[in-house]
Amino acid sequence: MGYIDELRRLVGHRRVILCGSSVVIQNEKGQLLLQQRTDPAGRWCFPGGLMELGESTEDTACREVLEETALRLGSLELIGVYSGPESLCRAKNGDEWYVVNVAYAARSFSGEARINDGESAALEWFAPEEIPEGLADTHKRILADFLHRQREKNS
Numbered sequence: 001m002g003y004i005d006e007l008r009r010l011v012g013h014r015r016v017i018l019c020g021s022s023v024v025i026q027n028e029k030g031q032l033l034l035q036q037r038t039d040p041a042g043r044w045c046f047p048g049g050l051m052e053l054g055e056s057t058e059d060t061a062c063r064e065v066l067e068e069t070a071l072r073l074g075s076l077e078l079i080g081v082y083s084g085p086e087s088l089c090r091a092k093n094g095d096e097w098y099v100v101n102v103a104y105a106a107r108s109f110s111g112e113a114r115i116n117d118g119e120s121a122a123l124e125w126f127a128p129e130e131i132p133e134g135l136a137d138t139h140k141r142i143l144a145d146f147l148h149r150q151r152e153k154n155s
Contacts, residue, residue, distance in 0.1 A: 003053045013094040021061035022048030022139065024079065024105045024146045025071065031125035032143075033113055034132070035068060038121050039092055045136045046143075049119075050099070057102040065106075069123055070116040074108025080145050087138055103142040105149075 007016065024046050025033040037043045049064035051057065062073050082101045090096050113123050126132065128147055135143065 004050055008095060013096060015088075015096040015098065017100065018050050018097045019057065019060075019100045019102070020048060020050040021057045021064065022046040022101055022103045022142060023061050023065050023073065023076070024103065024142065025065070025069075025073070025109060026105065026107050027125060029125075029127075031127055032131070033069065033071075033123060033125055034135070035120050036122040036124070038119055041121070042134055043136055044132055044134050045139045046103070047123075048101070048103075058104070061102075061104050061106075065109075067117050068115075068120055069111075069113045071109045071111045071113055073106045074110075076104040076106055079103040079105050079142060079149065082138060082141055099138075101138065101142075103145075105146055 004018065022045070027033070033047065034044045035047045037045060047065045047068045048061060049068070051060040055063070058076055061076060065071055065073055080103055082103060083098070087099050087101065088096065089099055113125070115123055128143075131143065
């Protein structure tokens with residue numbers, strides 16, 4: 001049983017603050033990997049998830065990406081830290097939490113992306129200008145910051 005399961009046994013469905021990590025993974029063609037979630041169904045986002053006790057945010061990013069996509073990440077570059085009222089999440093079972101999301105970019109990885117757990121309905125590579133409708137609002141901010149940093153590096 002993980003930390004979040006233990007916490008939920010103590011607090012029930014009450015709102016809590018949790019920390020997590022997301023990763024913008026870019027392949028050699030410049031495409032970005034998106035995960036279509038099973039909950040909420042159809043929502044696209046960058047791979048990632050919530051921190052377990054004793055993990056760093058980098059550890060969380062690498063573990064979650066491996067669990068969800070079967071990819072092993074190389075070096076990570078910090079994009080930003082995201083929080084606020086728009087970070088409220090709700091699960092089908094009634095659990096609610098605000099997430100402090102630490103977002104990273106990864107351009108080096110090994111393996112081939114494949115669905116590796118029950119949280120993903122699909123994994124697909126998209127050109128930045130072809131990101132599908134339904135990208136999570138909080139991940140739109142991450143994408144905008146990632147693309148802004150890329151433009152700055154290329155100027």
